[in-house]
Amino acid sequence: MYRFLTTPRWWGINIFVALAIPFCVFMGTWQLGRFEDRVDSHQEAERRPEPGAVKAAPLERLLPVDKETSGRHATATGRYGEQFLVPGRRLDGKDGAYVLTLLHTEGGKSLPVVRGWLPSGGRAPVPPAGEVTVTGALQASEHTGSPGVRATGALPRGQVGMISAASLVNVVEDDVYDAWVTLPTSPAGLTPVPAAAAEGSGLDLKAFQNLGYTGEWFVFAGFVLFMWFRLFRREAEQARDEALGLAPEADAMAGAGR
Template sequence: MYRFLLTPRWWAINVFVILAIPVCLIAGMWQLGRFEHQVDVHRHQQKQAESAGEPRPLADLLPLTTETAGEQAEVTGSFDADHQLLVPGRRLDDTSGFYVLTMLHPADGTPALPVVRGWLPGAADAALVPPPPAGEVTVTGAVQAPESPAEVDGPTGGLPSGQLGVIGAASLINVLPYPVTDAWLTVRDAEGPMRAVPVTAPSGTGLDMDAFQNLGYTAEWFVFAAFTVFMWFRLVRREVELRRDAELGLIPPQQSREDALARSGSPAPPA
């Protein structure tokens, strides 16, 4: 009764099913692995937010990854008060304000590090900002990944001199006479009246919509695998039923059998 499975047409169907099922399962497991990685990164970021942790040398955290972004770093150097910038349109506790961004020249001679010394409410005004400490200082804070315009809610272009829309080496290179590190640091303890800027998760990490899309794709691939098996069994059962009907004479001659098979969606058996 099942010898038809060895016909060339059914061999093609069987090979397709045998290949499709592992492909769907592998793709589903890959998407599930991406979601689990996002969960692990989210938990790591939560632990960083809940505990300041021991600061590490900045060189140990660069270049930044999703695992090292948000880690506490310690840098010794001197602030460049002549190139201090204000970053407007930044919110903290639902209040609009601005960041105070000052370049720190590390004592080891590495490129300057952008440091957000704190946040102040209201419109960006340099008169409200306390001057940076003079001389050599040691700064401790969380290292952040460069921002992209899509991540910024405030203005990113057309700003007056002394203001910056996006924090990152790509934007700072246009306003500074020296190279900077492609990362920035937000101080752990801000000097009053400024408030410390909380750590933010880098783009593409954490339990955002992209992470749950990976979970949805996982379910889709597993459904595809199950549907492939279901359709194979359905086609086999329909083929068996048609052949049994033909043996009992319930289906007239060969042409009618082929018409019935065509209507059922099953491949026609050999004559």
């Protein structure tokens, strides 16, 4: 009765189902693991002391930036140099730009320092002259898709789209640290930029997307199994009708009805 299962068509269907269901289960389990990792990272971050409560450390000791050092207060000494605006940044629901000034350190590399947020139409204050020591919250370099980064297209001279060594390498001569700091206090006319949490350490929209994808993959697995049983039942009923001689009679009646 079930000899149809040995036909080439059903061999193909069975092989597809045998591969599709484990794949969907694997992908769903992987997405669930991603969500659980984010939950664990979030809980671990909540247990850690506030970055500002930990004593500031020299910049070099905190590099490279990771989930442990992101937000920690780092200190660096040097002289301010080139200054840029990073447009398309919102703060408290208002449009503006970050004021980014490069600090040329004694080691020969430049540290991007966000001295504050400038509202649209404002004028960025001139950085102080001479040697300065800055202390600010350490942040990882931005990339396309980072929170707060907007597509700005071609920018005029004196502006950069992202705060990263890759975006600054073509506009400055010095090597640039693959990190930046935001100052807790800003000069007149600017508003301090709060430090952002390290990517992947919070229960943000992406975390719940992982949970949603988990459900989708398990639904896909169930759908594949449902369709297999539906096709199997239809083929089995057709085979039973043929064995009982009902199928030809049905065809004859259909022909008479025409």
